Amino acid sequence: xxxxxEKIRKTLQTGLLVWSVxxxxxxxxxxxxxxxxxxxxxxxNQQTPALDVLWITKDVGMQAEKILGHKPNQLRQxxxxxxxxxxxxxxxxGKEEPITAGFVIExxxxxxxxxxxxxxxxxxxxxxxxxxxxxxGAQLTGGATLNQPIDGISGATLSVNAMNRMARLxxxxxxxxxxxx
Amino acid sequence: xxxxxxxxxxxxxxxxxxxxxxxxFFISMVVSGVALNHTKTLGLAENTVSAxxxxxxxxxxxxxxxxxxKVGEQYVISSSDKAVLDSHIxxxxxxxxxxxxxWNGLVAIVDKNTLYLFDSSANLIDHIGGENLPKxxxxxxxxxxxxxxxKTENGAYQTDDALHWKxxxxxxxxxxxxxxxxxxxxxxxxxxxxxSISLEKMLLDLHSGRIFGRYGPLLMDLVAFIxxxxxxxxxxxxxxxxxxSHKK
Numbered sequence: 001x002x003x004x005x006e007k008i009r010k011t012l013q014t015g016l017l018v019w020s021v022x023x024x025x026x027x028x029x030x031x032x033x034x035x036x037x038x039x040x041x042x043x044x045n046q047q048t049p050a051l052d053v054l055w056i057t058k059d060v061g062m063q064a065e066k067i068l069g070h071k072p073n074q075l076r077q078x079x080x081x082x083x084x085x086x087x088x089x090x091x092x093x094g095k096e097e098p099i100t101a102g103f104v105i106e107x108x109x110x111x112x113x114x115x116x117x118x119x120x121x122x123x124x125x126x127x128x129x130x131x132x133x134x135x136x137g138a139q140l141t142g143g144a145t146l147n148q149p150i151d152g153i154s155g156a157t158l159s160v161n162a163m164n165r166m167a168r169l170x171x172x173x174x175x176x177x178x179x180x181x
Numbered sequence: 182x183x184x185x186x187x188x189x190x191x192x193x194x195x196x197x198x199x200x201x202x203x204x205x206f207f208i209s210m211v212v213s214g215v216a217l218n219h220t221k222t223l224g225l226a227e228n229t230v231s232a233x234x235x236x237x238x239x240x241x242x243x244x245x246x247x248x249x250x251k252v253g254e255q256y257v258i259s260s261s262d263k264a265v266l267d268s269h270i271x272x273x274x275x276x277x278x279x280x281x282x283x284w285n286g287l288v289a290i291v292d293k294n295t296l297y298l299f300d301s302s303a304n305l306i307d308h309i310g311g312e313n314l315p316k317x318x319x320x321x322x323x324x325x326x327x328x329x330x331x332k333t334e335n336g337a338y339q340t341d342d343a344l345h346w347k348x349x350x351x352x353x354x355x356x357x358x359x360x361x362x363x364x365x366x367x368x369x370x371x372x373x374x375x376x377s378i379s380l381e382k383m384l385l386d387l388h389s390g391r392i393f394g395r396y397g398p399l400l401m402d403l404v405a406f407i408x409x410x411x412x413x414x415x416x417x418x419x420x421x422x423x424x425x426s427h428k429k
Contacts, residue, residue: 036312051344073273076298076307078344 030097030119033127036089039102039114040080049082054177063176067144067168068092077173085111086177088170094120094159101163103135103170110138110167123156126163135163140171189421196414199407206404213388220381231377239392241376248359249366250281252288255301256366257281258373264290265373267366269303280322280357284329289343291322296331298343307343315346323356330354 040048054077056064064072073091080087085106091098097119104112113135115127125131131153138146146168152160220226236242249258255267259278264271266288276292283289287306290297294317295310311317314331321332330339330349337349362370386392390401 053344074305074307075300078307078313 030117031124032117034102034114034116036102036116039089039116040087042114043085043087043102043104043112044080044082047082049080051078052081052177053078054173054180060173060176063144063172064169067172068165079173079177081177086174088173089116090166090169092162092166092169094123094162096120099126099159099162099166101166103167105170105174108139108171108175110135110171112136113163113167115163118159120159123153123159125153125156126159131160135167138167138171140168140175144168144172146171189418192414193418196411196418200411203404203407203411206401207408209387210401210404213384216384217381217388223380225381225384226379228380229377230380230383231375235383236376236378239378239386241378243375245370245374247362247370249362250278250290250357251360252281252283253301255288256362257288257290258362258366258370260374263374265369266299266301266303268369268373270373271297271299271303273297273305273308279320280332282322282324282329282357284324284327289322289329291319291331293319295319296322296329296343309343313344315348321356323354325349325351325354332356 034042037048054060056072056075056077061072061075077088079089085104088103088105089100090103091100093099099115099119100117102112102114102116103110113132115124115132118124118127131151134148134150135146138148138150141147146164150160150164150167216223216225244260246258246260249256252266257271257278258265259274261277262275264274264278271290274290274292274295274297276294279291279293281288281290286301288299288301290299294314295308296314296319297308298306300306314333315338316331316333316335318334319331320334323330323332323337325339328339328341329343330337331346332354337351337354338346339349340346383392388401390397390399390404393400
């Protein structure tokens with residue numbers, strides 16, 4: 001024949017192997033977009049305050065469960081506070097893996113929202129400023145929902161939902177931290 | 182008998198026989214495929230199977246731990262991917278436990294990159310990892326003057342709140358060690374560390390053919406090809422029948 005079948009087969013095999021070797025890490029590796037330290041420096045103008053803790057009491061736990069749809073993962077939440085501003089680093093599962101996100105709250109409104117670590121194989125578009133800027137200025141309503149709509153991203157619904165839950169949780173935690181002091 | 186008539190009879194003969202024998206595989210593919218489409222609704226990932234014959238068939242062998250870390254009256258027992266505090270599964274701990282101590286009424290557990298704080302009922306109080314640790318890679322845990330001490334690749338760090346860390350220059354810290362498990366825990370060990378797989382994994386392996394061993398996927402490829410051939414022969418026979426009924 002004018003074309004070599006054996007050669008074509010071997011080329012296709014090699015190509016597939018090479019593609020899969022490079023695609024697998026891209027598809028499934030944990031991706032850190034921002035370290036916690038960088039997030040906090042950004043939030044507090046390079047002067048990160050000391051750590052504080054919010055204990056998840058029964059009442060706080062019930063409010064958290066209402067927001068998350070499940071019991072909170074742990075009974076102690078660490079956060080940072082300075083000059084009336086609080087910063088929260090939270091984790092919530094998108095589809096199968098946790099997403100780590102940071103939220104800065106001031107005067108009961110979200111001042112900044114960032115994706116720190118993304119672990120799913122798809123949906124990482126939520127890290128882009130074009131999506132995250134929707135959270136700026138958002139507050140919690142009486143029904144523990146956000147008072148402004150967040151447009152979803154096609155193919156990233158579960159990740160968007162996880163971000164929404166974390167945003168609401170951060171606002172609730174901020175409110176509780178101010179009540180406790 | 183014409184050549185065409187012979188061909189029709191031959192196709193019909195083998196269409197029926199191959200279809201009959203392959204139907205078992207088709208049914209298993211349909212059932213597993215539909216079930217896998219509804220993994221979450223059916224809770225396939227959460228439910229596990231641990232039948233010894235199936236584990237043996239799949240080459241999964243029990244490697245039951247015989248030692249654990251004593252914390253007060255309880256034991257922390259772990260394998261490479263699971264840990265329990267007596268009979269309570271510690272769902273958040275996914276790596277082998279490197280140490281555990283009883284501290285201020287809590288159970289402090291470390292794996293290679295996280296410090297976990299649980300209460301005695303295995304409720305997670307906090308998990309501290311990454312930048313919240315003094316060093317990212319942990320090697321053990323101990324107690325000094327009622328305070329937790331973490332063993333890292335860069336030395337020992339002490340804390341009284343698991344939030345702030347102080348580097349220690351003391352060398353002779355009593356790091357916690359494993360001890361032999363009492364017989365009363367053997368049943369718990371067997372219940373928690375015998376091999377098992379999720380229903381989802383089992384159905385995935387059945388659907389793909391991997392459950393049949395190394396050449397199982399090739400077998401399922403063959404079944405898929407047979408289905409393709411049966412579709413072609415079925416369509417051909419149907420069109421012939423339709424053409425005949427039109428002529429009449």
